[in-house]
Amino acid sequence: MSGVTGGSLRATATRIIHQVVHSGQSLGQILPPALEGLPADERGRLQDWCFGSCRWWHRLNAELQQRLHKPLPKRHAQLESLLILGLYQLRHTRIAPHAAIHQSVETARELGAHQLTGLVNGILRKSLRDGESEPVTDAIRYSHPEWLVAKLSANWPEHWQAMLEANNRRAPMSLRYHTGHHDQASALAALADAGLSAQPGQLAPHALQLDEACPVERIPGFAEGHFSVQDEAAQLCTQLLELAPGQRVLDACAAPGGKTGAILEHEPDLTEVVALDSDRDRLGRITENLERIGAGARLVAADAGDPDAWWDGTAFDRILLDAPCSGTGVIRRHPDIKLLRRETDIRELADTQLRLLEACWQTLAIGGRLVYATCSVLQQENARIIQRFINGHMDAQLVPITLDWGIETGYGRQLITGEREQDGFFYACLEKNPAHWV
Ligand SMILES: C[S@@+](CC[C@H](N)C(=O)[O-])C[C@H]1O[C@@H](n2cnc3c(N)ncnc32)[C@H](O)[C@@H]1O
Structure with a gap:
C-alpha cells in the first residue's frame, strides 16, 4: 500500500493508524501489504500496535485531547496517531515505558516534526506519571463511539456492558x-x-x-x-439450513466462501451450490477456499438483489443470506470497525438487507428454507429486518430456532459477542408456504 511503509516500524504503524482514522481505510486493506516481507517478530509487533491502537482509540484519544492544550498543526496531524500508539503501549503493553517514550520521540523526528519532539516527550511522560483519569462517559470507558454505545444499551439493556467488554478482548482462533x-x-x-x-x-x-x-x-x-x-457462530449456519442430499443451495453473499465451504463439507451430496457475490474480486477467494477443501460450487458475480440478472428460474431448496452488515458482532477481530462505521451506515445497511432478502425470497422453492444471518448485534439489521419482511410476506413463516444458544428475539436468535467465546451473530430461519395457505 503506497505511503504507509518505509522508515521505522513505528512510523509505519503511525501512518496505518492515521489512514484508518482519517481516510476510512480498513486494517484489512492496508495492513497485509505492510506486513509482507517483515520478519515474524516485527509482523507481530506491527499487528499488535495497529490493532491495539484502534481497539483503545476512543479511550486513549479522550486522554490525549485533555493533554493537548491546542490542536496539532495540520501538517503534523500524524503525530496524533503516534501519540495514541505511545499511550497504547504505556497503558496496555509490557514494553518498557522509557523505551516507548524514547522511540516515539525519535519517530516524531523521523516524521519531520522536529519542533514537536518536546511535546511528544512531555505528553507521554505526564501520562506515565499521572496515570489514567477516571473515564467520564461509557463511550470512553469502553472505548467505543457514543452512537454505538447508545444503540447497544437500548437494544440489550442486560448485555451491553458485557458485549462492550468482549469487543475489547482478543478473539480466540x-x-x-x-x-x-x-x-x-x-x-x-x-x-x-x-x-x-x-x-x-x-x-x-x-x-x-x-x-x-x-x-x-x-x-x-x-x-x-x-x-x-472459522468462528463457531459462523459454523452454526449448516445446522440451521437442514441440508440433505439432492438439494439446490444458494449462498447469496458468499465471499470469501467460509460458509460455502462449511455447507459443502456438511452435505457433500447436494445437487448444486451456487455461490454468488457482487464483488468479483472476492470470488477468487471462494475458489481458493473451496479448492483447498476439495469442493466446488458454481460461482456467480452479481447483485443478489437483482435476480433477473443471474437467476435461471430453477428454485432453490435452501438459501443462505449472510447479508452485508455493520460487523458489530466481530469488533474484537476487527477493532477498526469502531472507527470506520458511522451511525448513518446502519439505516443504509438495513435497506440493503431487506432488499436482498426480498429478492432472494423470489428464488426460494415452496417448502424451501432461507437462513438469514449477519455478524451484527444491532436489532435494526436483525430482528427488525425479519419483522419487516414477515409483515409484508404472507407466504413467509418464521421457524423458531430451538437450539440452546443465544437470545430469542421473537424474530430470530441473537448470539451475544463473547457469550461462549464466539462472535456476535444473528440467525433467523424462514420457510416458504404454498400460496393457498395464506
Ligand atoms: C458477510 S460477507 C459474507 C461472508 C461469507 N458468507 C463467508 O462466510 O465467508 C457479505 C458479502 O456480501 C457481499 N455483498 C454485498 N452486497 C451484495 C449484493 N448486493 N449481492 C451479492 N453480494 C453482496 C460482499 O461482497 C461480501 O462478500
Whole structure:
C-alpha cells in the first residue's frame, strides 16, 4: 500500500493508524501489504500496535485531547496517531515505558516534526506519571463511539456492558475440522501432535478452539483442507439450513466462501451450490477456499438483489443470506470497525438487507428454507429486518430456532459477542408456504 511503509516500524504503524482514522481505510486493506516481507517478530509487533491502537482509540484519544492544550498543526496531524500508539503501549503493553517514550520521540523526528519532539516527550511522560483519569462517559470507558454505545444499551439493556467488554478482548482462533478427514478425537490428536493444544467448541459440533492462535501453516493438513479457520457462530449456519442430499443451495453473499465451504463439507451430496457475490474480486477467494477443501460450487458475480440478472428460474431448496452488515458482532477481530462505521451506515445497511432478502425470497422453492444471518448485534439489521419482511410476506413463516444458544428475539436468535467465546451473530430461519395457505 503506497505511503504507509518505509522508515521505522513505528512510523509505519503511525501512518496505518492515521489512514484508518482519517481516510476510512480498513486494517484489512492496508495492513497485509505492510506486513509482507517483515520478519515474524516485527509482523507481530506491527499487528499488535495497529490493532491495539484502534481497539483503545476512543479511550486513549479522550486522554490525549485533555493533554493537548491546542490542536496539532495540520501538517503534523500524524503525530496524533503516534501519540495514541505511545499511550497504547504505556497503558496496555509490557514494553518498557522509557523505551516507548524514547522511540516515539525519535519517530516524531523521523516524521519531520522536529519542533514537536518536546511535546511528544512531555505528553507521554505526564501520562506515565499521572496515570489514567477516571473515564467520564461509557463511550470512553469502553472505548467505543457514543452512537454505538447508545444503540447497544437500548437494544440489550442486560448485555451491553458485557458485549462492550468482549469487543475489547482478543478473539480466540477457532477451527472447523473436516468430517471427511477427522472426527473430534482424531482432530484434537492431530493438533496435539503438531504441538497445538485445543479444546472442543461450545456451540458447533465440528468446532475446536486453539488455546493460542498460530499461523495456519502450523495447522496439520491445513493446505489439504483438514481444517478451516472459522468462528463457531459462523459454523452454526449448516445446522440451521437442514441440508440433505439432492438439494439446490444458494449462498447469496458468499465471499470469501467460509460458509460455502462449511455447507459443502456438511452435505457433500447436494445437487448444486451456487455461490454468488457482487464483488468479483472476492470470488477468487471462494475458489481458493473451496479448492483447498476439495469442493466446488458454481460461482456467480452479481447483485443478489437483482435476480433477473443471474437467476435461471430453477428454485432453490435452501438459501443462505449472510447479508452485508455493520460487523458489530466481530469488533474484537476487527477493532477498526469502531472507527470506520458511522451511525448513518446502519439505516443504509438495513435497506440493503431487506432488499436482498426480498429478492432472494423470489428464488426460494415452496417448502424451501432461507437462513438469514449477519455478524451484527444491532436489532435494526436483525430482528427488525425479519419483522419487516414477515409483515409484508404472507407466504413467509418464521421457524423458531430451538437450539440452546443465544437470545430469542421473537424474530430470530441473537448470539451475544463473547457469550461462549464466539462472535456476535444473528440467525433467523424462514420457510416458504404454498400460496393457498395464506
Ligand atoms: C458477510 S460477507 C459474507 C461472508 C461469507 N458468507 C463467508 O462466510 O465467508 C457479505 C458479502 O456480501 C457481499 N455483498 C454485498 N452486497 C451484495 C449484493 N448486493 N449481492 C451479492 N453480494 C453482496 C460482499 O461482497 C461480501 O462478500
